[in-house]
Amino acid sequence: MKEHYYTIGEVAKLSNLSVQTLRYYDQIGLFKPAYIDTLTNYRYYHDNQIFYLDIIKSLKYIGITLEDIKKALGLTSGELLGFLEQQEQRIEEKISRLNEVKYTLLKTKKQIQEQIDIPVFGEVYVQAEEEMPILQVTTTELTPISNTNTHYATLIKIIENEGSVLNSRYGCIYPLAPYSNVSDIIYDAIFTPLLTERTFSQLSPNVKQTIKPAGKYACIAFIYHPDTYFSFYEKLRKHVEGQQKTFESTVYELYMPATLTSEHEKKFIVELKVRQQTL
Helix, strand or coil: CCCCEEEHHHHHHHHCCCHHHHHHHHHCCCCCCCEECCCCCCEEEEHHHHHHHHHHHHHHHCCCCHHHHHHHCCCCHHHHHHHHHHHHHHHHHHHHHHHHHHHHHHHHHHHHHHHHCCCCCCCEEEEEECCEEEEEEECCCCCCCCCCHHHHHHHHHHHHHCCCCCCCCEEEEEECCCCCCHHHCCCCEEEEECCCCCCCCCCCCCEEEEEECCEEEEEEEEECCCCCHHHHHHHHHHHHHCCCCCEEEEEEEEEEECCCCCCCCCCEEEEEEEEECCC
16 A cells, blocks of 8 residues: 655645644654655655644643653553543542632632622521531620621631632621620630631641531621620520510621721621521
């Protein structure tokens, strides 16, 4: 059978690659012509070489670098199978990561929308809320006028060490009770909502991954100030006590930045929530 050769232009048309790309592949030793005419310097390719271009394009499509493709073309069939299985695992990991990023994006959008949808500031309102996964660290002496940065930093470190993403919100949990003043309110825990469904491992005894349960909550939102915090808490507590419905005895306090601008003195929205008991 007579051998058939193609010019670089013909190969470009057959493979849907540019002439410049084929020249580059030749330059790096990835796909070289069968021979080069020494008089004209034209490149000629054997017809059985076109098969390798299909392999190169397929491997490049799934994200393999040209350097690794060059190595792969020198493998035996068994070695190539193992190589492709490794690439499949890498792709699965990328898909999982992208799904987590998408989930995080959706949760972040939802949180921003919830903040926009706060119906009124300084007054009690009732809203239905979905289950919220949280990561919390136990505390014993902090109050609404304490600096919580150290405890929040503990949560930040855990989340980032797990390769997950941080929430711009944090919160606190404390008992619903008739306190005398804001200094009597002692937090049981500091928490941050989790933006992913990842399970955190090897947590210390004072840190746990749990949930804020779904349900109907009596809420009050206001701009944080230590001098006015207690009055808003009391308004919520008295509203809850005056209802015929029974409420749980836990307050979820959620802090969120009022704006994302780099103001010297940031303002925070505080939202206090108490869940109505289910029958």
